[in-house]
Amino acid sequence: xxxxxxxxxxxxxxxxxxxxxxxxxxxxxxxxxxxxxxxxxxxxxxxxxxxxxxxxxxxxxxxxxxxxxxxxxxxxxxxxxxxxxxxxxxxxxxxxxxxxxxxxxxxxxxxxxxxxxxxxxxxxxxxxxxxxxxxxxxxxxxxxxxxxxxxxxxxxxxxxxxxxxxxxxxxxxxxxxxxxxxxxxxxxxxxxxxxxxxxxxxxxxxxxxxxxxxxxxxxxxxxxxxxxxxxxxxxxxxxxxxxxxxxxxxxxxxxxxxxxxxxxxxxxxxxxxxxxxxxxxxxxxxxxxxxxxxxxxxxxxxxxxxxxxxxxxxxxxxxxxxxxxxxxxxxxxxxxxxxxxxxxxxxxxxxxxxxxxxxxxxxxxxxxxxxxxxxxxxxxxxxxxxxxxxxxxxxxxxxxxxxxxxxxxxxxxxxxxxxxxxxxx
Amino acid sequence: xxxxxxxxxxxxxxxxxxxxxxxxxxxxxxxxxxxxxxxxxxxxxxxxxxxxxxxxxxxxxxxxxxxxxxxxxxxxxxxxxxxxxxxxxxxxxxxxxxxxxxxxxxxxxxxxxxxxxxxxxxxxxxxxxxxxxxxxxxxxxxxxxxxxxxxxxxxxxxxxxxxxxxxxxxxxxxxxxxxxx
Numbered sequence: 001x002x003x004x005x006x007x008x009x010x011x012x013x014x015x016x017x018x019x020x021x022x023x024x025x026x027x028x029x030x031x032x033x034x035x036x037x038x039x040x041x042x043x044x045x046x047x048x049x050x051x052x053x054x055x056x057x058x059x060x061x062x063x064x065x066x067x068x069x070x071x072x073x074x075x076x077x078x079x080x081x082x083x084x085x086x087x088x089x090x091x092x093x094x095x096x097x098x099x100x101x102x103x104x105x106x107x108x109x110x111x112x113x114x115x116x117x118x119x120x121x122x123x124x125x126x127x128x129x130x131x132x133x134x135x136x137x138x139x140x141x142x143x144x145x146x147x148x149x150x151x152x153x154x155x156x157x158x159x160x161x162x163x164x165x166x167x168x169x170x171x172x173x174x175x176x177x178x179x180x181x182x183x184x185x186x187x188x189x190x191x192x193x194x195x196x197x198x199x200x201x202x203x204x205x206x207x208x209x210x211x212x213x214x215x216x217x218x219x220x221x222x223x224x225x226x227x228x229x230x231x232x233x234x235x236x237x238x239x240x241x242x243x244x245x246x247x248x249x250x251x252x253x254x255x256x257x258x259x260x261x262x263x264x265x266x267x268x269x270x271x272x273x274x275x276x277x278x279x280x281x282x283x284x285x286x287x288x289x290x291x292x293x294x295x296x297x298x299x300x301x302x303x304x305x306x307x308x309x310x311x312x313x314x315x316x317x318x319x320x321x322x323x324x325x326x327x328x329x330x331x332x333x334x335x336x337x338x339x340x341x342x343x344x345x346x347x348x349x350x351x352x353x354x355x356x357x358x359x360x361x362x363x364x365x366x367x368x369x370x371x372x373x374x375x376x377x378x379x380x381x382x383x384x385x386x387x388x389x390x391x392x393x394x395x396x397x398x399x400x401x402x403x404x405x406x407x408x409x410x411x412x413x414x415x416x417x418x419x420x421x422x423x424x425x
Numbered sequence: 426x427x428x429x430x431x432x433x434x435x436x437x438x439x440x441x442x443x444x445x446x447x448x449x450x451x452x453x454x455x456x457x458x459x460x461x462x463x464x465x466x467x468x469x470x471x472x473x474x475x476x477x478x479x480x481x482x483x484x485x486x487x488x489x490x491x492x493x494x495x496x497x498x499x500x501x502x503x504x505x506x507x508x509x510x511x512x513x514x515x516x517x518x519x520x521x522x523x524x525x526x527x528x529x530x531x532x533x534x535x536x537x538x539x540x541x542x543x544x545x546x547x548x549x550x551x552x553x554x555x556x557x558x559x560x561x562x563x564x565x566x567x568x569x570x571x572x573x574x575x576x577x578x579x580x581x582x583x584x585x586x587x588x589x590x591x592x593x594x595x596x597x598x599x600x601x602x603x604x605x606x
Binding site: 329391 | 449450452472473474490495496497498500501
């Protein structure tokens with residue numbers, strides 16, 4: 001009996017080891033790059049694709065990650081602090097030694113859509129789980145565009161990852177669990193704009209990489225699609241129809257917010273500031289309309305604005321209100337206005353601010369403590385810097401202020417605790 | 426319509442001020458100008474950018490902090506000790522200036538300013554920096570960076586900062602105890 005059991009255990013272990021080995025060797029990986037892509041593009045075809053590629057690359061926001069501030073264009077080097085260590089974006093200029101100059105069309109396609117580069121597996125900081133849904137035509141266009149750039153002789157930086165995360169081949173396991181085999185985004189019966197919006201949202205702009213929470217294996221949790229997630233200590237908000245409406249957006253305002261980065265709901269901050277800066281401000285009016293229509297689940301953008309009703313104020317204790325009002329008048333009101341109206345072209349309003357309407361108060365609290373640097377927006381708009389008040393306000397004062405602002409203008413329960421503020425310092 | 430007021434008491438340039446009724450939405454700069462005739466702190470941008478309006482707040486432990494009066498409400502200063510640019514020099518019994526502060530003297534010696542609009546802010550900022558260096562001296566090689574960082578936020582539009590910078594560096598180097606060996 002014991003021997004039979006042992007045999008069974010050994011058999012299971014053997015099969016398990018075989019299966020793990022097969023996964024590790026990539027035998028179970030399925031490329032979504034079709035065989036025709038092995039055929040190189042002609043010089044003529046490459047030339048013809050450059051202009052389209054420039055637009056696709058902007059919509060896919062490639063540049064934001066593949067450059068550093070003041071660094072050589074397309075030469076990579078931007079650090080990504082992950083829970084496992086630091087990885088750096090790579091040189092994707094057409095330099096033959098350091099960049100992708102020696103990559104074939106098919107090699108480029110496999111890197112972008114399968115996450116398997118010429119030199120091994122990519123880490124999923126490169127959003128290939130989303131880019132997998134790109135059309136072959138769009139990937140060709142980006143390839144042609146990148147190959148038309150100036151080669152940059154800039155060496156790639158070495159990642160700092162501990163064992164076993166430093167073994168690129170290990171990504172085969174992640175890919176097995178987290179890569180979908182379906183690559184289509186088109187839904188029959190939905191409008192052209194809605195479908196274009198879905199393609200922009202899911203494939204090109206890869207919105208879900210930040211706005212969809214991640215599961216235990218750090219893959220996108222599809223059951224909570226676009227419902228908001230924590231990212232580098234701030235909240236990437238819920239951008240489903242319900243989430244956008246809660247923040248005070250309607251489809252028209254949201255489309256213009258993606259273009260300008262500024263609306264009554266506030267100004268883009270953190271990573272979304274860069275997304276507007278590098279990407280969405282350049283999207284065509286049709287694409288912005290499509291993206292907004294899709295996120296609001298409409299066949300097309302409506303003609304007129306339909307702003308959602310402002311939230312009902314929630315009562316706070318007299319003590320909280322008195323503390324918060326004193327703080328507000330002392331250090332907030334000169335810029336944000338006594339009534340929270342802000343100053344056009346200078347300071348965002350608070351009375352209609354989306355940050356006050358989020359269930360999680362973290363973004364607001366962080367901004368109160370650390371401030372926001374001056375930011376330039378499209379069309380000569382410029383928001384002045386917001387000072388941080390960590391040195392001037394106690395934890396209690398910040399908690400009171402945050403609770404009062406959120407209750408008054410955001411309709412949120414005054415749930416911020418002193419401990420919560422202390423932990424953010 | 427009446428403007429809601431609140432009673433304010435504070436110390437300015439070592440003198441007790443108040444209790445006095447002050448509109449609760451009034452900025453400190455307006456309070457200094459309209460109630461106390463202390464017009465040395467300059468209104469520049471009115472947005473907290475240029476730092477021409479700053480004053481010193483002396484904290485409980487004696488350390489100094491710079492605050493912008495154009496964007497900070499008068500009532501924030503309730504119970505606090507404030508030093509405006511009028512309170513830096515030594516004065517005689519009649520209030521006439523007998524000796525400038527070391528920072529003010531250094532700015533004069535170096536011809537640091539031209540129109541002088543930003544000078545109250547620079548006097549305030551440099552004084553706070555000297556106080557910080559007294560508490561935490563820096564290594565000589567770090568000094569230039571420390572001065573730049575401390576005064577970077579002060580905006581000047583005519584002399585181009587160099588003479589302010591040289592005055593502060595000169596003063597720091599000849600004041601014992603601010604720079605570590």
